[in-house]
Amino acid sequence: xxxxxxxxxxxxxxxxxxxxxxxxxxxxxxxxxxxxxxxxxxxxxxxxxxxxxxxxxxxxxxxxxxxxxxxxxxxxxxxxxxxxxxxxxxxxxxxxxxxxxxxxxxxxxxxxxxxxxxxxxxxxxxxxxxxxxxxxxxxxxxxxxxxxxxxxxxxxxxxxxxxxxxxxxxxxxxxxxxxxxxxxxxxxxxxxxxxxxxxxxxxxxxxxxxxxxxxxxxxxxxxxxxxxxxxxxxxxxxxxxxxxxxxxxxxxxxxxxxxxxxxxxxxxxxxxxxxxxxxxxxxxxxxxxxxxxxxxxxxxxxxxxxxxxxxxxxxxxxxxxxxxxxxxxxxxxxxxxxxxxxxxxxxxxxxxxxxxxxxxxxxxxxxxxxxxxxxxxxxxxxxxxxxxxxxxxxxxxxxxxxxxxxxxxxxxxxxxxxxxxxxxxxxxxxxxxxxxxxxxxxxxxxxxxxxxxxxxxxxxxxxxxxxxxxxxxxxxxxxxxxxxxxxxxxxxxxxxxxxxxxxxxxxxxxxxxxxxxxxxxxxxxxxxxxxxxxxxxxxxxxx
Amino acid sequence: xxxxxxxxxxxxxxxxxxxxxxxxxxxxxxxxxxxxxxxxxxxxxxxxxxxxxxxxxxxxxxxxxxxxxxxxxxxxxxxxxxxxxxxxxxxxxxxxxxxxxxxxxxxxxxxxxxxxxxxxxxxxxxxxxxxxxxxxxxxxxxxxxxxxxxxxxxxxxxxxxxxxxxxxxxxxxxxxxxxxxxxxxxxxxxxxxxxxxxxxxxxx
Numbered sequence: 001x002x003x004x005x006x007x008x009x010x011x012x013x014x015x016x017x018x019x020x021x022x023x024x025x026x027x028x029x030x031x032x033x034x035x036x037x038x039x040x041x042x043x044x045x046x047x048x049x050x051x052x053x054x055x056x057x058x059x060x061x062x063x064x065x066x067x068x069x070x071x072x073x074x075x076x077x078x079x080x081x082x083x084x085x086x087x088x089x090x091x092x093x094x095x096x097x098x099x100x101x102x103x104x105x106x107x108x109x110x111x112x113x114x115x116x117x118x119x120x121x122x123x124x125x126x127x128x129x130x131x132x133x134x135x136x137x138x139x140x141x142x143x144x145x146x147x148x149x150x151x152x153x154x155x156x157x158x159x160x161x162x163x164x165x166x167x168x169x170x171x172x173x174x175x176x177x178x179x180x181x182x183x184x185x186x187x188x189x190x191x192x193x194x195x196x197x198x199x200x201x202x203x204x205x206x207x208x209x210x211x212x213x214x215x216x217x218x219x220x221x222x223x224x225x226x227x228x229x230x231x232x233x234x235x236x237x238x239x240x241x242x243x244x245x246x247x248x249x250x251x252x253x254x255x256x257x258x259x260x261x262x263x264x265x266x267x268x269x270x271x272x273x274x275x276x277x278x279x280x281x282x283x284x285x286x287x288x289x290x291x292x293x294x295x296x297x298x299x300x301x302x303x304x305x306x307x308x309x310x311x312x313x314x315x316x317x318x319x320x321x322x323x324x325x326x327x328x329x330x331x332x333x334x335x336x337x338x339x340x341x342x343x344x345x346x347x348x349x350x351x352x353x354x355x356x357x358x359x360x361x362x363x364x365x366x367x368x369x370x371x372x373x374x375x376x377x378x379x380x381x382x383x384x385x386x387x388x389x390x391x392x393x394x395x396x397x398x399x400x401x402x403x404x405x406x407x408x409x410x411x412x413x414x415x416x417x418x419x420x421x422x423x424x425x426x427x428x429x430x431x432x433x434x435x436x437x438x439x440x441x442x443x444x445x446x447x448x449x450x451x452x453x454x455x456x457x458x459x460x461x462x463x464x465x466x467x468x469x470x471x472x473x474x475x476x477x478x479x480x481x482x483x484x485x486x487x488x489x490x491x492x493x494x495x496x497x498x499x500x501x502x503x504x505x506x507x508x509x510x511x512x513x514x515x516x517x518x519x520x521x522x523x524x525x526x527x528x529x530x531x532x533x534x535x536x537x538x539x540x541x542x543x
Numbered sequence: 544x545x546x547x548x549x550x551x552x553x554x555x556x557x558x559x560x561x562x563x564x565x566x567x568x569x570x571x572x573x574x575x576x577x578x579x580x581x582x583x584x585x586x587x588x589x590x591x592x593x594x595x596x597x598x599x600x601x602x603x604x605x606x607x608x609x610x611x612x613x614x615x616x617x618x619x620x621x622x623x624x625x626x627x628x629x630x631x632x633x634x635x636x637x638x639x640x641x642x643x644x645x646x647x648x649x650x651x652x653x654x655x656x657x658x659x660x661x662x663x664x665x666x667x668x669x670x671x672x673x674x675x676x677x678x679x680x681x682x683x684x685x686x687x688x689x690x691x692x693x694x695x696x697x698x699x700x701x702x703x704x705x706x707x708x709x710x711x712x713x714x715x716x717x718x719x720x721x722x723x724x725x726x727x728x729x730x731x732x733x734x735x736x737x738x739x740x741x742x743x744x745x746x747x
Contacts, residue, residue, distance in 0.1 A: 345627065352626035356648040357561035363651045364561075364568040382564060389557055 042087035063182040067190025073120035081117030119149035139305045146187030154180045188297040193262040222248045253304035261304025354393040361386035548572045548592035554600045579603035593661045598625035609639040620661030692719045697739035
């Protein structure tokens, strides 16, 4: 999901395409299929975006096919320039119905393919661009590469056409700007979209849902309406409203990062082309719109990538925090193990010493008793010392046991009305935090029949079971208010009578959150309440 | 010869006294010390014997005691006992030169076996030293000519060869040999050869 993921994918992809035993042009079946799909996409996009030609040149100031194929070249290598070459040739023949001669068509295709091939090569090898465009620098490099590639290709094409004497110098100035803008905008809009959403769709953090579809529809509506105001009204002031387009683009970028920016820019661009098409807008004005669109694209992409970067870094911080917590708990475990092992070692020493002495004394007493005419007095004294040693060892064990027992609760009588506030405390905090009421189920369990729990007040408590003789379990349901910030309101519904009855009570007391706080949205309160939702208190009066 | 003494060293009174009592009931002469340092202070006046020492003690510990005895070139075998025996500790104990390493609570049969083994080794060493000293004394009584013939006999030359080598008669050689055998108290040439090895006159 992060830059590393992209980096790895990129490396494997490159290795795979390089490592394949070369067929005629070094493209295997899979890569061939991909190349075919992109070729078809190029031709179709050319057909869609074609508005008019100028003396055989496709001077549409928006070149989406180029952006798509350029994405493939950045993703999989400059060798896919061949797709661009084939695409340009096919588009000239099929879409533009070009009247140019074959050598010219092939030269145009060769110039476009070679120019963008070089740019893609420099991007991959020199700048090592991250195809996920996870950093601001990647977006800047891509935009810069698109514009410089467009300038390069436009210059070379102009020179070619000038030498051909097909076009004079005046025509070059007319065609140069739309060609440049069209290529640049094609790359700026379509290449990030293709890289992010088509070539590695798994990386996209956007999950489709009904709200997302509605949101997209909203953007479409907003963009269409805005463009209608700008173009459709045919007013001279249309340009003034162009800034309105920034609203959906920036909102989408802020909400969904780079993916949102890519999609909304694509939508805006398609809508712009569509509306210009319907109203048969004149090419020069359209070029001016495209220049504005280029600025909008740069803004949207930059906002999107900054948001994405921030989201990514937030996630990384959270992951680091989780890892840190895990390490901390491991360290705590290790230290407690260390403590236990140290204690065990000390305990073994304390018991081993008297055992060593006792064994030696027992053997000496045995030896004395077995020997004929043995010194019985000495044997007796040895046995006495031995008993003292064994007592010493048992003393160590007893002290240890006492020490461990000290941690256990002591059961005494206490008043329940003093206990309940403490038990309710964690739940009160949760309820107050979420400004909701929460319902708490109290369960009381007693192991002895004479300490039978009496929470028998039928008017208030429906969950009462006082019939079982050995272990009785009584339940009482109450609510803890959050908004009033005073749990006592809930607690005071326990009647005075009941408080008195349960005051002399030695029992195990458990309470848990019996429902998710009504009105609080699904997962959050449940998750928040989980760690403290089973609060057990074995002692009613801990000292 | 005075009976060998066992020196029990343990910082804990109960263990020290109990082990001492057991070993003395078994018939050993026992002296007890509360620390290795106290034992080392008194070591010059002590008879030969065997040390039974705890490993973990305040001050000089058991392993350090074995090393110190080695440094002072005192040939006292040491049996180490420990309640926290682990492999690294046992290895360190044996490498430092301890006779044996026994875990607490001590199995008396094991302890006595270790002590007896240590004593046996000490006696063997003492015996060897004693016999070496006697051979040296005997050898010192030989005349230079007798020494010359002693060396040649030990190297395996026959009487004829020795006579030819020293340019004397075989009978003279024979009489020298008889005198040498008598002075060295050797019953056979084989014993003589062993004595020569013991004295370092020839290489085994």
